[in-house]
Amino acid sequence: MTRQFDFRSFLNRDNNIAQLIVMTILIFVVMSLLSPDKFLRYYNFESITYIFPELGLLSIAMMIAMLTGGIDLSVVGIANLSGILAGILFQKIAGEGGVAAAGLPAVLLGGAVALLTGLTAGALNGFLITKVKITPILATLGTGQVFTGLAIVMTGGPAIVGFPVLWSWVGNGKILGLATPFVLFVLIAAAVAFVLTRTPLGVNLMLIGTNPKAALFAGLKRERMIFYSYMMTGVLASIAGIMLSGRTNAAKSDYGTSYLLQAVLISVLGGTNPAGGKGTVLGVSLAVVALMLLSSGFQVLRFSNHLIDFIWGVFLLLVIALNAYKNRAR
Numbered sequence: 001m002t003r004q005f006d007f008r009s010f011l012n013r014d015n016n017i018a019q020l021i022v023m024t025i026l027i028f029v030v031m032s033l034l035s036p037d038k039f040l041r042y043y044n045f046e047s048i049t050y051i052f053p054e055l056g057l058l059s060i061a062m063m064i065a066m067l068t069g070g071i072d073l074s075v076v077g078i079a080n081l082s083g084i085l086a087g088i089l090f091q092k093i094a095g096e097g098g099v100a101a102a103g104l105p106a107v108l109l110g111g112a113v114a115l116l117t118g119l120t121a122g123a124l125n126g127f128l129i130t131k132v133k134i135t136p137i138l139a140t141l142g143t144g145q146v147f148t149g150l151a152i153v154m155t156g157g158p159a160i161v162g163f164p165v166l167w168s169w170v171g172n173g174k175i176l177g178l179a180t181p182f183v184l185f186v187l188i189a190a191a192v193a194f195v196l197t198r199t200p201l202g203v204n205l206m207l208i209g210t211n212p213k214a215a216l217f218a219g220l221k222r223e224r225m226i227f228y229s230y231m232m233t234g235v236l237a238s239i240a241g242i243m244l245s246g247r248t249n250a251a252k253s254d255y256g257t258s259y260l261l262q263a264v265l266i267s268v269l270g271g272t273n274p275a276g277g278k279g280t281v282l283g284v285s286l287a288v289v290a291l292m293l294l295s296s297g298f299q300v301l302r303f304s305n306h307l308i309d310f311i312w313g314v315f316l317l318l319v320i321a322l323n324a325y326k327n328r329a330r
Helices: 002-013 015-034 042-067 075-093 104-130 136-155 165-172 180-198 200-210 212-217 222-248 259-269 281-300 305-329
Strands: none
Touching: 015 281, 042 075, 042 180, 042 200, 042 222, 042 259, 042 281, 075 104, 075 136, 075 222, 075 259, 104 136, 104 165, 104 222, 165 180, 165 222, 180 200, 180 222, 180 281, 200 222, 259 281, 259 305, 281 305
């Protein structure tokens, strides 16, 4: 009885979670009815567990940026640049057995390079926003183009193909029968949720987004908190880049270009307030599952990719308009 009460009180406290659960169930039921023989296949759901973690991490990164009233349009560029730099490193240190035979030390070094790339890129975004005072949307739009340009210069345009077997395991392997990316996503999402709800950094980010003036009078170091938040988004984007390059066994400057719009859509759909102060990892996680089920259903029904992108754009506008209406009603 106690568990039931707690769950109901949780849903009452965050009505958006209940709406997302209902929406996910509806999408599953509708797609199952439209094409049960294809949509309900085990392979379909297994493939989703390999693909959605990278988009989920980018969406959580976008949510963190939105908590302070900002946005990070450079996450895809950071992800691709991280994978490319790791790939270049593997090619430079490859021994007689080639890149695929690279051992654990080389893979750990490549992972460190990728994470450092994300950390540095996030710090650059934070510096431009907090010190140079550039609006987040313009700062990250510019740096995103810079990161993509660097990736093109380094590769000359074509993809870097061939990564170590251990690196590919991060994107294609299994842990206890579950997809490795899915397991990593659950662990990372839980860690981010803990930081946002149980540490001073997370509480301060929420307060800064909710009421900047109150945060200032409370003595919070707003610029430092925002700087840290963009460093977090950079690291999450680099982890997504590791997963993407591991899953495809390649890295390219224009991989995952559609992820940017979807990450914004998922963040807003997950209950994140673009003006700041509200957002949960659980909401974003449910939203990415719902959108992946919907996307999988569209592909089963043979919708064109261009039509799917159009639907995402319309869906984003509808969600933003609905949230704006709810805020005015309150």
